[in-house]
Amino acid sequence: MKRSYVIxxxxxxxxxxxxxxxxxxxxxxxxxxxxxxxxxxNPKATPEAVERLKxxxxxxxxxxxxxxxxxxxxxxxxxxxxxxYKKPVYEVIGTRLLPTILMVGLAEVLAxxxxxxxxxxxxxxxxxxxxxxSLSFSLITYAMPTFWLxxxxxxxxSVSLHLLPxxxxxxxxxxxxxxxxxxxDGIRHLILPTLTMSLVLIGEYALLMRNTxxxxxTEDYITTAYAKGFKEDYVIKKHAVxxxxxxxxxxxxxxxxxxxxxxxxxxxxxxxxxxxxxxxDALTARDYPLLQGIFLMITVCVIIxxxxxxxxxxxxxxxxxx
Amino acid sequence: xxxxxKKIISFTLILLLILSLNVYAxxxxxxxxxMRIGMTQEIDSLNPFESWLVTGAEFFxxxxxxLVKFDENLKPIPNLAESWELSEDQLEWTFHLRQDVKFHDGxxxxxxxxxxxxxxxxxTGLGMYASLLAGITSIECPDDYTVVIHTEEPKANMLMAYxxxxxxxxxxxxxxxELETWPDENPVGSGPFKFAEYKQGEFLKIExxxxxxxxxxxxxxxxxxxxxxxxxxxxxxxxxxIDVATNLSPTQKQSLEAEENIQVISGVVxxxxxxxxxxxxxxxxxxxxxxxxxxxxxxxxxxxxxQQIIDVAYSGEGVFGTTVIDPGDxxxxxxxxxxxxxxxxxxxxxILTAAGYEDTDGDGIREDSQGNRxxxxxxxxxxxxxxxxxxxxxxxxxxxxGIELVVETVDESMLLDKTVxxxxxxxxxxxxxxxxxxxxxxxxxxxxxxxxxDCFYSNPVYDLLLDEQQAIMDEESRRDVVWEMQRILYExxxxxxxxxxxxxxxxxxxxxxGWKQVPEGGPYFLxxxxxxxxxxxxAAAISVASEATETGTSSSMxxxxxxxxxxxxxxxxxxxxxxxxxxx
Numbered sequence: 001m002k003r004s005y006v007i008x009x010x011x012x013x014x015x016x017x018x019x020x021x022x023x024x025x026x027x028x029x030x031x032x033x034x035x036x037x038x039x040x041x042n043p044k045a046t047p048e049a050v051e052r053l054k055x056x057x058x059x060x061x062x063x064x065x066x067x068x069x070x071x072x073x074x075x076x077x078x079x080x081x082x083x084x085y086k087k088p089v090y091e092v093i094g095t096r097l098l099p100t101i102l103m104v105g106l107a108e109v110l111a112x113x114x115x116x117x118x119x120x121x122x123x124x125x126x127x128x129x130x131x132x133x134s135l136s137f138s139l140i141t142y143a144m145p146t147f148w149l150x151x152x153x154x155x156x157x158s159v160s161l162h163l164l165p166x167x168x169x170x171x172x173x174x175x176x177x178x179x180x181x182x183x184x185d186g187i188r189h190l191i192l193p194t195l196t197m198s199l200v201l202i203g204e205y206a207l208l209m210r211n212t213x214x215x216x217x218t219e220d221y222i223t224t225a226y227a228k229g230f231k232e233d234y235v236i237k238k239h240a241v242x243x244x245x246x247x248x249x250x251x252x253x254x255x256x257x258x259x260x261x262x263x264x265x266x267x268x269x270x271x272x273x274x275x276x277x278x279x280x281d282a283l284t285a286r287d288y289p290l291l292q293g294i295f296l297m298i299t300v301c302v303i304i305x306x307x308x309x310x311x312x313x314x315x316x317x318x319x320x321x322x
Numbered sequence: 323x324x325x326x327x328k329k330i331i332s333f334t335l336i337l338l339l340i341l342s343l344n345v346y347a348x349x350x351x352x353x354x355x356x357m358r359i360g361m362t363q364e365i366d367s368l369n370p371f372e373s374w375l376v377t378g379a380e381f382f383x384x385x386x387x388x389l390v391k392f393d394e395n396l397k398p399i400p401n402l403a404e405s406w407e408l409s410e411d412q413l414e415w416t417f418h419l420r421q422d423v424k425f426h427d428g429x430x431x432x433x434x435x436x437x438x439x440x441x442x443x444x445x446t447g448l449g450m451y452a453s454l455l456a457g458i459t460s461i462e463c464p465d466d467y468t469v470v471i472h473t474e475e476p477k478a479n480m481l482m483a484y485x486x487x488x489x490x491x492x493x494x495x496x497x498x499x500e501l502e503t504w505p506d507e508n509p510v511g512s513g514p515f516k517f518a519e520y521k522q523g524e525f526l527k528i529e530x531x532x533x534x535x536x537x538x539x540x541x542x543x544x545x546x547x548x549x550x551x552x553x554x555x556x557x558x559x560x561x562x563x564i565d566v567a568t569n570l571s572p573t574q575k576q577s578l579e580a581e582e583n584i585q586v587i588s589g590v591v592x593x594x595x596x597x598x599x600x601x602x603x604x605x606x607x608x609x610x611x612x613x614x615x616x617x618x619x620x621x622x623x624x625x626x627x628x629q630q631i632i633d634v635a636y637s638g639e640g641v642f643g644t645t646v647i648d649p650g651d652x653x654x655x656x657x658x659x660x661x662x663x664x665x666x667x668x669x670x671x672x673i674l675t676a677a678g679y680e681d682t683d684g685d686g687i688r689e690d691s692q693g694n695r696x697x698x699x700x701x702x703x704x705x706x707x708x709x710x711x712x713x714x715x716x717x718x719x720x721x722x723x724g725i726e727l728v729v730e731t732v733d734e735s736m737l738l739d740k741t742v743x744x745x746x747x748x749x750x751x752x753x754x755x756x757x758x759x760x761x762x763x764x765x766x767x768x769x770x771x772x773x774x775x776d777c778f779y780s781n782p783v784y785d786l787l788l789d790e791q792q793a794i795m796d797e798e799s800r801r802d803v804v805w806e807m808q809r810i811l812y813e814x815x816x817x818x819x820x821x822x823x824x825x826x827x828x829x830x831x832x833x834x835x836g837w838k839q840v841p842e843g844g845p846y847f848l849x850x851x852x853x854x855x856x857x858x859x860x861a862a863a864i865s866v867a868s869e870a871t872e873t874g875t876s877s878s879m880x881x882x883x884x885x886x887x888x889x890x891x892x893x894x895x896x897x898x899x900x901x902x903x904x905x906x
Contacts, residue, residue, distance in 0.1 A: 095522060151557075154554065154557050159560060166557050166558050166561065166563060167555075167563060168524050168525070168547070171563075172524060172525035172527075172547040268551050269550070269551050270550075270554065271547075271549045271554060272550075273523035277523065277550055284733065284735070
């Protein structure tokens with residue numbers, strides 16, 4: 001029983017990836033504009049030079065052949081050459097991946113943990129000042145423009161308190177006396193972007209957790225548990241929270257899949273060299289291979305994260321498998 | 323109680339972490355002076371055959387050397403070439419090279435390198451340096467330190483053709499058809515700075531060349547820091563994280579002016595922002611044919627209050643535009659009082675009425691005799707907020723004259739597609755220019771249609787004059803021809819020059835001394851010279867003082883941290899004890 005459930009889910013995921021692959025490829029090709037214009041950037045290019053570049057990027061072949069070559073190379077792990085950076089796509093993405101995963105991943109983890117705790121506290125003390133405070137905090141941070149929030153944090157922590165730097169992964173061009181000094185510099189740079197990102201995310205988790213938990217708390221089995229004489233702490237921990245986590249799993253999985261896509265706004269404010277900014281640059285330069293590579297990576301990650309969520313669901317709630 | 327204590331403990335721990343990080347981060351090698359320059363446009367390529375951006379040009383100008391460079395008044399002075407002669411017939415240039423120049427890898431720079439660099443740029447036509455080398459027919463190297471250049475016709479801009487001399491022993495090994503795609507990962511030049519490190523999306527670092535023939539720069543390192551947001555860049559210079567900020571916005575300029583140790587300038591740079599019209603007189607043109615009538619284009623200029631646009635859309639940062647060469651330039655032509663078109667809405671209406679455009683159906687928009695409305699699509703580049711604002715203002719202004727401009731916002735590559743295909747009516751865009759006027763004048767020539775020309779303007783007289791001015795060695799006679807060309811363009815209005823460009827830049831005066839705008843009223847950086855790289859000096863007193871305070875703060879921080887640690891440990895113990903007694 002269980003095996004067939006897993007197989008079914010995995011097959012579905014593979015099918016989705018295949019569909020995305022095709023859609024992804026043609027999506028960028030129906031976009032208006034000639035990519036070659038951006039590749040050349042040379043208004044005085046001779047026709048021979050144009051031809052040479054067309055050949056280099058395989059733009060001369062008919063579309064079905066180009067597509068076939070793309071798929072073939074993809075299975076060999078080759079995502080093509082970036083028009084903009086003139087380097088293999090996986091290499092370009094590779095240098096940007098770690099900063100993004102580090103910053104957005106850390107922010108997600110922070111937001112999930114604090115969001116869940118806040119949600120539980122609010123639900124348990126429903127209507128009390130804790131609830132009102134956490135609710136308003138969630139709604140305000142959730143609705144706050146990321147860009148503005150980031151600049152406010154910069155003006156507090158960098159400009160007024162002189163505690164943290166504003167820009168980049170490390171102090172640009174710094175030579176370090178030791179690896180530890182470099183690590184310390186890195187962590188200092190990591191704090192503000194991570195804080196901004198997690199503040200933006202907390203609200204969503206806190207609100208969802210609060211609302212599901214409030215629903216669960218009205219269920220009969222909670223009353224039964226109280227009737228059995230369990231203490232409040234115990235009822236919340238063992239009876240209510242586990243039942244309220246199911247919807248959380250879905251949203252967490254979805255967001256974790258998107259971690260890889262980075263956060264364009266946060267990365268822009270803090271000049272963070274991540275995937276979000278790369279995607280924006282690639283889009284403005286019509287760098288199709290790079291865009292394709294990034295989109296493919298993001299969609300595959302989302303699908304895998306969802307697959308994992310489905311499987312966890314099945315594990316947490318056996319009814320799902322039927 | 324427990325809950326509160328936990329909070330206190332975690333808060334102190336976080337504070338402790340941040341503070342300790344600061345101490346460790348301060349523990350770095352500060353004996354050398356690093357100048358950090360904030361930029362909002364990342365360099366597009368380290369390869370001079372490929373790059374097209376001003377940030378690229380800036381990098382090449384300190385890594386490589388040209389034969390002849392510009393002084394503070396933008397006049398040619400010796401650089402790699404100690405001296406030069408021009409033959410009687412004005413077709414043969416002889417340059418005598420310095421003999422003490424070495425590339426960063428130790429190889430001597432000889433006439434072969436000059437021949438290779440000039441020859442390769444002009445033959446392949448690649449990159450931004452090629453166009454100024456037009457007209458060179460052959461280059462000879464009689465000996466290691468003499469270069470003879472032959473030209474087809476007298477070449478007026480020979481000494482203004484600023485070209486980086488790239489080493490033959492490196493670039494000569496790259497096949498010609500791979501020049502443009504060759505990733506020059508470790509650029510080697512002969513200039514005052516050596517390439518050190520490049521982190522895409524983060525920074526580019528260069529260091530002083532100890533053996534530079536013109537003397538070692540006073541600053542030890544320069545780091546170009548690439549900012550994705552101008553707002554953060556403005557904060558960063560306030561904090562002293564960077565020493566220089568370029569490409570600021572007018573509001574940031576205002577806020578930085580209040581800072582004590584920061585000097586903000588709006589330096590006039592070569593270039594302008596224009597309204598361009600589709601003047602393509604051909605059935606293939608998909609633009610509105612009414613715009614072929616220059617009286618409509620002139621009327622539009624009369625109807626625009628440029629000063630108000632500069633004041634509002636550009637927050638006053640701009641210079642009233644007239645002809646295609648900026649007023650600070652020797653070659654600038656200033657229209658006479660009769661020629662000059664300034665804001666006068668009645669005049670605009672008068673011209674339109676005289677040309678037969680009347681509002682017959684009473685909708686406020688004029689029509690021609692066949693009933694075609696004077697309604698045009700006005701393309702603006704979406705992410706340029708100033709231009710979008712200016713465009714919307716202009717649309718409002720010309721409506722008073724009875725012309726409708728339908729604003730559409732597009733991205734830059736879309737606009738490029740439209741102008742190449744001739745599918746546009748009018749647009750706002752901009753150009754940057756060289757010291758030599760040839761390239762910016764060539765934009766309007768017939769042979770540039772399909773390349774640089776975004777107006778499809780074609781005028782045989784203008785084309786002739788363009789060729790003529792290139793071959794006039796006498797500066798004053800050349801200027802007369804260039805003046806005539808600008809007069810023609812001003813009369814025909816393929817472009818309305820809205821404003822000449824200024825570059826808003828800020829520098830920290832407490833970190834360095836000797837900042838200078840070059841030429842007078844010009845920029846600190848991203849200009850035609852490398853004056854500030856060579857002459858700016860670290861403020862000695864300040865650097866010692868800052869070191870002292872740094873050690874001071876770290877020791878006081880150490881004490882603070884010690885205190886926090888003790889309090890933290892005490893708190894943890896107390897909490898534990900409390901908890902135990904509670905449980906008991």
